Amino acid sequence: MSSTVHDPVCALTDPADIALVDCDVHAGHNTIDDLVPYLPDVWQRYVRETGYKGPPAPEYPKVKPMAMRDDAHPPGGVRPGSDRKFLTRQHLDAYHVDRAVLTPLYGADCEPNADLAAAMCSAYNDFMIEHWLEVDDRLFGSMFVPFTDPEASVREIERIGDHPKIVQLLFFVGSGVLFGKRRFHSIWKAAEQKNLAVAMHWGSRLPAFAAGERPSYYLEYHTNLAQTAMAQLVSLVCEGVFETCPKLRAVMIECGFAWLPALMWRLDKNWRGCRIEVPWLKRPPSEYVYEHVRFTSQPIEEPDDPNHLLRIIEMAGEHMLMFASDYPHWDFDSPTRALPSIIKGDLRDRIMYRNAVEFYGLT
Amino acid sequence: MKRHVLGQLEDIEDGTIQARDVGGRNVVIARHGDRIFALRDVCPHQGAKLSNGVMSCSRKNARVGEHHVNMDQPVIRCPWHNWEYDLDHGTCLTHPTPLAVAAYRAFVEDGQIIVET
Numbered sequence: 446m447s448s449t450v451h452d453p454v455c456a457l458t459d460p461a462d463i464a465l466v467d468c469d470v471h472a473g474h475n476t477i478d479d480l481v482p483y484l485p486d487v488w489q490r491y492v493r494e495t496g497y498k499g500p501p502a503p504e505y506p507k508v509k510p511m512a513m514r515d516d517a518h519p520p521g522g523v524r525p526g527s528d529r530k531f532l533t534r535q536h537l538d539a540y541h542v543d544r545a546v547l548t549p550l551y552g553a554d555c556e557p558n559a560d561l562a563a564a565m566c567s568a569y570n571d572f573m574i575e576h577w578l579e580v581d582d583r584l585f586g587s588m589f590v591p592f593t594d595p596e597a598s599v600r601e602i603e604r605i606g607d608h609p610k611i612v613q614l615l616f617f618v619g620s621g622v623l624f625g626k627r628r629f630h631s632i633w634k635a636a637e638q639k640n641l642a643v644a645m646h647w648g649s650r651l652p653a654f655a656a657g658e659r660p661s662y663y664l665e666y667h668t669n670l671a672q673t674a675m676a677q678l679v680s681l682v683c684e685g686v687f688e689t690c691p692k693l694r695a696v697m698i699e700c701g702f703a704w705l706p707a708l709m710w711r712l713d714k715n716w717r718g719c720r721i722e723v724p725w726l727k728r729p730p731s732e733y734v735y736e737h738v739r740f741t742s743q744p745i746e747e748p749d750d751p752n753h754l755l756r757i758i759e760m761a762g763e764h765m766l767m768f769a770s771d772y773p774h775w776d777f778d779s780p781t782r783a784l785p786s787i788i789k790g791d792l793r794d795r796i797m798y799r800n801a802v803e804f805y806g807l808t
Numbered sequence: 809m810k811r812h813v814l815g816q817l818e819d820i821e822d823g824t825i826q827a828r829d830v831g832g833r834n835v836v837i838a839r840h841g842d843r844i845f846a847l848r849d850v851c852p853h854q855g856a857k858l859s860n861g862v863m864s865c866s867r868k869n870a871r872v873g874e875h876h877v878n879m880d881q882p883v884i885r886c887p888w889h890n891w892e893y894d895l896d897h898g899t900c901l902t903h904p905t906p907l908a909v910a911a912y913r914a915f916v917e918d919g920q921i922i923v924e925t
Contacts, residue, residue: 627873685872717902718890724867724875729904 464794465780466544466801468741469646469698469769470536472577472584473549474569475527479576483568488561499565500552500650505663509775517773525773529577536772537583540780543798544807546585547577548615548698552650554589555620562591563601570605578610585807587615587644595628599635606639612805613642618673618700619649625677625684637690642805645677647699674700675708678734682712685725687733694804695738699771703746706760709734735762739804741769742796743778751785763792767801814921817844825884827859831925835912838863838895840882845895846914846923851886852900852907860887866894866901 474480477499481489491497509515511525517535519528526532526549537545553565566589578586588611590598605611614636616624624645636643647670652659655669674697687693709731716723716730726733740761748754758766770778784793801807812830820826820839827849828835834849836859849859866883868876883892883901892901898911913924 630872689872713904717900720892720902721867724870725872727869729902732904 460540460781463541463780464798465540465542466768466798466807467542467770467780468546468767468801469548469743469771470545471526471550471771471773472532472547473526473551474572475523480565480568480572483571484564488564500556503648503650504652505666507663507775512774514773514775514777533581542583544583544585546587546612546805547573548587548644548646549573550646550648551589552617554592554616555650559591559594559597563594563597566591567601574605574608574610584610585612585805586610587613590614590632592616592620592629592632595631598632602635602639602641606641611641613644613696615644615646617648617650618645618670618677619651619653621651623676623680625680625686627684630686630689633686633690633693637693642694642696644696644698645674645700671701671704675704678738679712682730682733683723685723687737688725688727693737696741696804697738698741698769699743701746702740702742702766703754703757705740706757735765739767739800740765741767742783743769743771744776745778745783751787754785755787763795764800766796767804768797810925812923812925814923817916817919817921823863825859825863827857830923833925835923836884837914837921838882838884840895842916844914844916844921845882846912847884847893847895847898848910850909851888851891852909853886853889853891856886856888858884858886858893858909861885866892
């Protein structure tokens with residue numbers, strides 16, 4: 446008995462036919478040896494003398510080594526995402542990616558030693574500019590700042606924020622702080638002045654709690670970081686970041702999307718009764734989110750009925766979602782298969798390309 | 809238009825509200841200085857009696873970290889969800905779409921509280 450395989454969920458598209466911006470590509474260094482040349486002498490010595498290997502590894506073992514696709518390990522055993530030619534061939538060229546926003550996950554900004562954090566952030570930024578951003582016109586980048594030291598963060602933004610390929614600051618959502626707090630506002634003002642977005646990416650370098658305790662499993666951690674993203678989003682809005690910085694743009698990367706309408710309903714309703722706490726909010730909180738914030742698609746929510754996803758996208762607004770693959774991670778979303786086939790036409794083009802071009806001002 | 813005399817101004821302490829029956833309508837009367845306000849005594853949200861809430865003044869739009877009371881805009885806050893209604897017009901100050909509770913013309917004449925329905 447033969448059977449025919451139907452695929453009612455995913456759209457299979459010729460990659461060459463897609464205008465594509467990938468908003469979450471993890472490219473970066475292999476080992477700390479790549480970064481040492483970009484450190485000041487004192488920190489080069491520190492690395493040698495202490496055996497420092499970089500920020501601590503994330504706390505949860507992933508379902509695959511380094512949470513990477515099994516087929517994304519380059520020849521020679523280097524770290525996935527660190528071999529530019531391999532990444533270019535396997536991802537950028539294979540999917541005809543028009544523009545990619547690189548989002549290295551390093552965590553230097555989470556170092557408790559603020560001076561080391563500042564040195565490592567600068568080194569990483571310079572490494573990325575030289576080895577990635579300035580060698581491929583398709584690539585745009587994220588910069589790290591040592592956020593625990595806002596003054597140093599502003600200096601770093603002043604130092605490289607004008608680079609034409611840098612489009613955003615990048616943070617883990619689970620950085621152990623709420624980024625709306627006033628001590629960070631000087632960072633957001635500096636970003637706004639340089640026309641840089643603020644990106645909050647799934648993940649943490651610090652213990653990530655849920656309901657006051659660390660969850661047991663990566664499954665829980667992976668899922669629950671959407672809660673952390675919600676907390677960051679609510680913090681940015683309620684602390685008045687978008688009133689203080691009316692041109693600031695933010696993007697939540699890899700943190701889910703389907704929860705957004707429900708969270709906004711809840712936040713707006715609570716604001717109606719709690720407005721006296723936050724008199725700087727001149728509009729319902731959701732209006733700031735829909736105006737200033739965007740979300741990336743991966744890992745795209747996959748309800749049994751894809752119509753439900755379409756309804757949610759329509760609830761939030763067709764301008765809110767930007768495609769991301771998360772290459773080379775294990776939960777990669779394929780540019781040709783991730784969006785359900787019922788998302789088509791102008792909406793599909795917006796998600797795959799135009800929303801990101803408009804948000805980042807890509808050329 | 810029907811005119812109702814609800815007693816003397818001194819009958820209501822400044823900054824307070826009272827529930828009154830005004831021609832068979834449940835009305836909440838509020839005093840702010842020498843001014844008198846009258847709103848229908850029901851929150852259009854979920855039906856609470858506004859007269860069980862509190863009277864205050866709205867907060868001015870402010871910069872982050874600043875808090876200023878707007879003494880020119882007295883409000884009543886619902887006892888259940890704390891929604892704010894402008895006493896002048898009954899307009900809900902925190903609802904994104906127009907929402908209001910009925911407001912009645914109220915004033916003081918010769919020391920007496922007058923409400924028109």
